[in-house]
Amino acid sequence: MTGWAVVLAFFAYLILPLVGILQFTFFDGPRFTLAHYLQAVSDREFQTYMGHSLALAAATVAVTVALVTFTTYWVHTRARWLKPVLEFVAFLPFVVPAVTLALGLIQLYSRPPLVLTGTPQLLTLAYGVLAMPFTYRAVENALGAIDAQTLSEAAQSLGARWTQRFLTVIVPNVWPGVVSAALLTFSLVMGEFTLALFLVGSAYETYPLYLNQVWRSDPKYGAAIAILSFLITWGSSVVFLAASRRAPGQVQAALK
Amino acid sequence: MKGSAGEARFHRDLEALTRRRFLQWAGAAGLAAVLGPRLDHAAEGASMTGPLPISQLLAGAKKEGLQLHAYGMPPDWANWEGIFAGFKRKYGVTSIYKPEGDLSSAQELQKFEAEKDHPVGDIGDVGFKWGPVAVQKGLVQAYKNSHWADIPANLKDPNGYWVAEYSGAMSFAVNTARVKKIPHAWKDLLDPAYRNMIAIDQDPRQAFDAFGAVISAAYANGGSVSNVEPGIEFFAKLKKAGNFIPVKAELASMQTGEAGIAIRWTFLNLADRDAVLAKGGPRYEVVIPSDGSVASPYVSVINRWAPHPYTARLFQEYLFSDEGQLGLLEGYATPVRISKLKVPASLAAKLPPASSLAHVVYLTDLKALDEAQKVVNEQWGPKVMGQ
Amino acid sequence: MSLAVPRVHHPPSFPLHLRLARAAATLAGVLPFGLFVGLFLLLPVAKMVAGALTLAHGGVGLDNFRRALAPQYLSAFRTSILLSLETALLGVLLGTAVAYAVVHGAVRRHQGLVVTFCTVTSNFAGVPLAFAFITTLGAVGWVTVLVQRLFHVNLYTDLGFAIYSYYGLVLVYAYFQLPLMVLLAVPAMHGLRSEWREAARILGASPWQYWRDVGLPVLAPSLAGAAALLFANAFGAYATAYSLSSGAINLITLRIGTLINGDVTFDAGLANALGVGMTAVVGAAILVYQAANRTARRWMR
Numbered sequence: 001m002t003g004w005a006v007v008l009a010f011f012a013y014l015i016l017p018l019v020g021i022l023q024f025t026f027f028d029g030p031r032f033t034l035a036h037y038l039q040a041v042s043d044r045e046f047q048t049y050m051g052h053s054l055a056l057a058a059a060t061v062a063v064t065v066a067l068v069t070f071t072t073y074w075v076h077t078r079a080r081w082l083k084p085v086l087e088f089v090a091f092l093p094f095v096v097p098a099v100t101l102a103l104g105l106i107q108l109y110s111r112p113p114l115v116l117t118g119t120p121q122l123l124t125l126a127y128g129v130l131a132m133p134f135t136y137r138a139v140e141n142a143l144g145a146i147d148a149q150t151l152s153e154a155a156q157s158l159g160a161r162w163t164q165r166f167l168t169v170i171v172p173n174v175w176p177g178v179v180s181a182a183l184l185t186f187s188l189v190m191g192e193f194t195l196a197l198f199l200v201g202s203a204y205e206t207y208p209l210y211l212n213q214v215w216r217s218d219p220k221y222g223a224a225i226a227i228l229s230f231l232i233t234w235g236s237s238v239v240f241l242a243a244s245r246r247a248p249g250q251v252q253a254a255l256k
Numbered sequence: 257m258k259g260s261a262g263e264a265r266f267h268r269d270l271e272a273l274t275r276r277r278f279l280q281w282a283g284a285a286g287l288a289a290v291l292g293p294r295l296d297h298a299a300e301g302a303s304m305t306g307p308l309p310i311s312q313l314l315a316g317a318k319k320e321g322l323q324l325h326a327y328g329m330p331p332d333w334a335n336w337e338g339i340f341a342g343f344k345r346k347y348g349v350t351s352i353y354k355p356e357g358d359l360s361s362a363q364e365l366q367k368f369e370a371e372k373d374h375p376v377g378d379i380g381d382v383g384f385k386w387g388p389v390a391v392q393k394g395l396v397q398a399y400k401n402s403h404w405a406d407i408p409a410n411l412k413d414p415n416g417y418w419v420a421e422y423s424g425a426m427s428f429a430v431n432t433a434r435v436k437k438i439p440h441a442w443k444d445l446l447d448p449a450y451r452n453m454i455a456i457d458q459d460p461r462q463a464f465d466a467f468g469a470v471i472s473a474a475y476a477n478g479g480s481v482s483n484v485e486p487g488i489e490f491f492a493k494l495k496k497a498g499n500f501i502p503v504k505a506e507l508a509s510m511q512t513g514e515a516g517i518a519i520r521w522t523f524l525n526l527a528d529r530d531a532v533l534a535k536g537g538p539r540y541e542v543v544i545p546s547d548g549s550v551a552s553p554y555v556s557v558i559n560r561w562a563p564h565p566y567t568a569r570l571f572q573e574y575l576f577s578d579e580g581q582l583g584l585l586e587g588y589a590t591p592v593r594i595s596k597l598k599v600p601a602s603l604a605a606k607l608p609p610a611s612s613l614a615h616v617v618y619l620t621d622l623k624a625l626d627e628a629q630k631v632v633n634e635q636w637g638p639k640v641m642g643q
Numbered sequence: 644m645s646l647a648v649p650r651v652h653h654p655p656s657f658p659l660h661l662r663l664a665r666a667a668a669t670l671a672g673v674l675p676f677g678l679f680v681g682l683f684l685l686l687p688v689a690k691m692v693a694g695a696l697t698l699a700h701g702g703v704g705l706d707n708f709r710r711a712l713a714p715q716y717l718s719a720f721r722t723s724i725l726l727s728l729e730t731a732l733l734g735v736l737l738g739t740a741v742a743y744a745v746v747h748g749a750v751r752r753h754q755g756l757v758v759t760f761c762t763v764t765s766n767f768a769g770v771p772l773a774f775a776f777i778t779t780l781g782a783v784g785w786v787t788v789l790v791q792r793l794f795h796v797n798l799y800t801d802l803g804f805a806i807y808s809y810y811g812l813v814l815v816y817a818y819f820q821l822p823l824m825v826l827l828a829v830p831a832m833h834g835l836r837s838e839w840r841e842a843a844r845i846l847g848a849s850p851w852q853y854w855r856d857v858g859l860p861v862l863a864p865s866l867a868g869a870a871a872l873l874f875a876n877a878f879g880a881y882a883t884a885y886s887l888s889s890g891a892i893n894l895i896t897l898r899i900g901t902l903i904n905g906d907v908t909f910d911a912g913l914a915n916a917l918g919v920g921m922t923a924v925v926g927a928a929i930l931v932y933q934a935a936n937r938t939a940r941r942w943m944r
Contacts, residue, residue, distance in 0.1 A: 003748025007757060010741050010821065014764050017818065020778030020785055021771070024512065028536040071676040079669045084933065089680055091871070091929055094879035095921040096688055097899050097914070099363065103370040104687030110374035117374050129684045137827055137872045141865040145834020177830035183758070184826055187766035193882065197359070198367065201376070202325075202352045209355040215770060216358075217332040219508035220535060226771040230763055237759040361906045383906045434783075452782040452799050459890030459897075462905035498800065501782060502807040502891035508774060514781045629907050636890075637715055643722075643893035 018227075025224045036224035045210060046225055050232065053207040056124060057189035061182045064128040068135040069178055073170055076143055077152055090136040093129055101126070102198035120204045123196060127189050134188065135181035142177025143170075179244050183237050190233050304565065305416050307402040310573060314347060316566025322349045324567045327364040327380040330357030332507075332531075334422055334523050334554075335587025336381075342583055343574050349567055361386040361464075368395045368559045375561035378568040383464045385625050387418030387555040396557045399569045403576040406593045410620050411553055420553035421575060422589035424521035425544055425616045426465075426472040427608075429505075429529055433538035434516045441547040442476035442490065445517070451498050453516030455505040457524075461633050468550050469519045470632055471619065476548030481619055484628045485635065492640045502641075511537045521551075522608060526588035544612045552619040553592065688922075694915035707916035716917060719895040723878055724924060726809070726894065730816040731873035735866060737817075738824025745825070746832035747840070758829060761822035768819050773886035776815050780806045807888050815887055816880065820873050827872065831865035863939040871932035875925050895921060 025036045040046050075082045093101075105126060109116040116122035148170060155165045171178065193208040201209070207229055215222035324343075331337035331354055340351040359367065361382035368377055368390075382390065390396045391413060398416035411420035430438050434453065439445055445454060460466040474480060474487030494500035503509055505518035507528045518525060522542065529540040556575065558568045574580045578598070581591035585603055590613075619625060637643035698704050744750050745757045779786050780798070784806070787798050798804040805811055835858060843853040881896040890897055895917060901907070902914040 003744035003750050006740050006744045007748075007750045007753075010737070011760070014760065014818065014822070016786070017772070017775035017779045021775045023785055024778055031536070067676055067679060071673060074669075074672040078672065082673065087933070088926065088929055089684070091875050091925050092684055092688060092922070094875040095918060095925050096684075096691060097881070097896065097903070097918055099366075099903055100691050100694075100915065100918060101684075101687050103366055104690040105683065106367070106370040107373075107690070108682075108686055110371055115374060117371060118376060125679070125683050128679065132680070132684075133872060133875065134823075134827075137868055138830055140868060141827055142830035142833070144864050144868075145831050145861075174830070176833045180758075180826045180830050183762040184765065184823070187762045191766040191768065193769065197355060198363075201356050202354065203376075205355055209358075212358055212770070213330070213354050215508065216330055217507070217531070218535075219506075219511055219774075222508075223771070223774065230767065233763045234759055237762045238755065241755050241759055360904055362903055362909045365909075366903065366911070386906075386909075389909065458885070459901065459905075460907070461890065462901045462907055464906035467907050501805070502889040503777065503781065504886070504889055509777070512778055512781075513783050514777055516782075633901075633908060634715070637893055641891045641893070643715070643718060 021223050025220055036220045039221050040225055040228055049205050049210040050207045052204055053190055057186045059124045060127040060189050061185045064131050064135055064185055065181050069139050072139045076148055090133045093133055098194035102195050118203045123199050126195050131185040131188050134184040138180035139177045142174035146173045305398045307400055313566050313570040317570050320564040320567050324349050324351045324571055325376055325378045326351055326353035327356045327377045328359045329353050329381045334584050334589035338586055339583040365390055365395055372561045375563050377559050378562040378564045380557050381554055384553050385622055390557050391417045395560050397560045401572045401576045406596050418555040418557045420555050420592045422584045422591050423551045423553040424523040424589050425551040426468050426549040427522045427525050427542050427544045429518040429525035429540045429542050431513055431516045431538050432541055434513055438541055440543055441545050442473055452501050454500045455503045455515035456519045458504045461636055465520050472548045472550045481624045481628055484631050488635050488639050495640050507531055523588040544608055549616045550619050551616050691915045691918050694911055695919045697912055699912055707912040710913050711916040711920055719893045719898045722893050723895040727874045727877035729813055730820045730877045731870050733817055734820035734824040734873045735870045738821045739828050742825045742828035742832050746829055747837055761825045765819050765822040769882035770886045772883055776806055807891050809892055812892055816877055824869055827869040831862050835861055864936050867932055867935050871928055874928055
């Protein structure tokens with residue numbers, strides 16, 4: 001029973017501030033209106049930029065989660081001594097102010113051989129860096145929860161090669177961590193503003209940039225698209241979670 | 257203010273206003289002359305500096321692709337949206353400016369510098385003190401548009417590296433639904449009726465119009481731009497009384513009513529007053545405080561590595577032409593060439609009366625501004641916010 | 644020839660070329676990540692450090708660091724650390740409870756709903772979040788107005804509450820810290836076998852004993868790691884703090900913002916020095932966390 005109470009209280013706290021925004025968007029003074037939400041339906045810009053953000057999020061998730069999961073497992077089993085280094089690196093993105101990171105990246109990558117400024121590719125890589133602390137921690141938590149060492153050695157003694165062990169034994173077992181990592185990365189990209197402004201700006205405008213713009217001139221519409229983005233992100237994660245309920249590999253079912 | 261008699265009177269008032277203002281400006285320090293340009297002119301011929309005929313600029317712009325990339329010029333600030341639209345109608349140039357409008361002066365200049373190997377931005381709009389900073393760091397290129405002579409000497413760089421476009425005065429936007437008695441002076445703000453109402457544009461250590469609010473309060477309390485402490489102490493008093501709240505004075509907080517009295521530049525308050533009304537929100541009344549109000553110009557700069565130098569110059573020509581300057585006026589900003597403009601009566605009626613602007617102090621003394629900024633940086637946190 | 648040699652203690656006479664080959668293969672595995680991090684994180688951080696050592700009028704020196712030790716910046720570090728510790732602790736306690744309820748409790752069936760909702764709220768920060776809280780608990784927020792109407796008590800004038808205060812900030816930070824903790828704790832909770840709880844109960848252990856001897860030791864490393872992450876997350880937060888407090892609370896990220904994001908001051912050197920200071924604080928936090936982890940691991944044995 002306390003389980004329900006805790007979760008309901010949690011949800012109540014999360015919903016409360018949203019009520020304020022909803023009231024702001026549904027009422028013009030005393031009059032109820034759907035106009036602010038309907039505006040988004042015909043807003044080509046909103047749709048395009050939302051599409052950009054979703055694409056960036058998908059790309060970042062694909063690149064980052066794969067790389068971090070692989071590296072975390074590698075270090076966990078083959079290079080334990082690197083773990084403190086990995087952990088320190090995983091915390092670095094928090095201490096660099098976003099503007100400093102952005103300006104540094106622009107300076108480094110505006111010259112040949114690596115001219116990446118103004119491209120969504122650079123933004124994806126930068127987002128990968130920002131998401132790294134979260135993806136690492138999620139995967140590491142999952143890895144620590146299973147006895148990765150024993151599972152690894154068991155599989156090894158049965159003749160599985162490294163890639164086989166990784167893909168068919170480890171990944172299915174850290175799947176909740178991988179899923180958490182993907183979800184965290186996804187929502188991070190959908191909400192990030194500063195790097196997008198500096199690294200691409202109008203060249204590949206994203207939803208947060210558009211939101212900020214709209215907010216200045218039409219806050220009610222801005223609040224409405226903030227709610228819509230909330231729903232779109234939620235919907236996308238529900239779809240993702242449903243699609244990923246089955247972890248690759250059958251070992252997961254046997255362990256439940 | 258209707259009819260030609262009213263118009264003539266308005267023009268006379270403006271002439272008198274400008275004469276008085278010019279005498280004040282003449283006393284201001286010319287630090288710009290001291291900070292000589294630290295630029296090498298290898299990248300640009302001296303011919304790019306002097307006014308160029310529109311035909312030549314247009315030809316160059318066509319070769320560049322009829323595109324302009326502007327930083328720090330958001331659509332709803334001083335009617336940039338209308339001005340860029342007019343620029344497009346007249347010359348066919350598409351301006352890209354909307355997301356990058358959010359860049360602050362410091363960010364614009366840092367971005368110009370960081371992307372110099374692969375430049376993107378052409379022009380920027382920065383606060384008055386940033387013109388000389390940009391020159392000192394070698395980030396801008398010079399251009400003297402054809403109306404150069406109309407602009408007072410202290411509002412432009414003698415070598416053409418920056419030039420003031422417009423200014424606004426410090427004003428109160430008062431929510432008449434929450435407030436029954438409209439305050440007309442800073443000293444009125446201490447009234448307990450204004451509890452939890454007074455807002456500025458966030459932090460005066462970061463936002464220039466918040467900084468301007470503190471300086472205005474200083475003038476109202478026996479201080480000046482060279483002595484801002486009285487302003488800081490006044491805000492400390494307001495905070496202690498519970499009247500001043502750290503909410504951002506912006507359109508959103510005016511619509512919700514959270515910012516009961518928003519203290520910002522006239523062009524921001526007036527434009528938002530209209531926007532709030534248009535969307536069914538409360539009616540805000542904009543007043544200029546009678547005991548202390550400052551104004552500070554914003555200046556236009558061209559990126560030294562601008563990918564579209566001809567288009568940037570063409571834009572400056574447009575901005576300083578009558579059409580461009582009137583566009584600024586439509587955004588409630590006072591254009592720098594106002595004394596030379598023929599202002600249509602309908603537009604004149606929307607602006608605050610010239611008499612209320614009579615006592616406004618123009619902040620053009622860079623040394624004093626720098627000193628004031630140091631004081632605010634040190635004292636705002638401890639004295640006002642109890643940090 | 645496979646390099647999958649069993650992990651046994653190598654006798655000193657193990658051939659050097661095989662040992663080197665093994666080391667090279669190990670490093671090859673971290674190369675992609677190393678390259679990625681090196682190019683897009685370490686190089687910009689190195690630039691930040693270099694910027695901190697660059698003086699305003701040219702030349703190299705420690706003057707920026709000297710200025711970074713001014714009382715207002717030290718005070719900002721203190722406030723930021725305190726805020727981060729409090730919100731991290733809050734997040735860990737409440738987030739773990741929710742994660743447990745969601746994985747093992749009666750709410751199990753709705754795990755997907757909770758997890759996805761937490762996904763969105765964990766990054767719902769900055770201007771929209773601040774605005775949401777201001778419309779709710781601001782001076783004319785709907786909760787403030789409702790409380791006034793129902794109980795004739797004004798939160799602001801009678802109770803001295805303000806959403807723009809330090810505790811207002813804690814309340815708002817919790818909005819993304821708690822969901823973040825839930826998302827990090829859920830994978831760890833999956834490692835806590837429900838059979839163990841059953842077994843403990845059958846053996847006569849009270850819930851408290853179960854947690855003390857089984858549950859917490861198993862979860863401790865993950866929870867400590869998540870706590871450290873929550874700390875760093877709060878420590879580095881900027882947009883939410885500025886949108887909500889407008890600089891009323893002295894946080895180090897806001898001090899840095901004033902120096903590079905504003906229209907009044909500009910001092911990149913000092914900002915970079917403060918950034919290096921932030922790195923030192925987070926570095927210290929990691930050391931504390933790793934020490935706590937080692938103790939927890941020993942405790943678990």
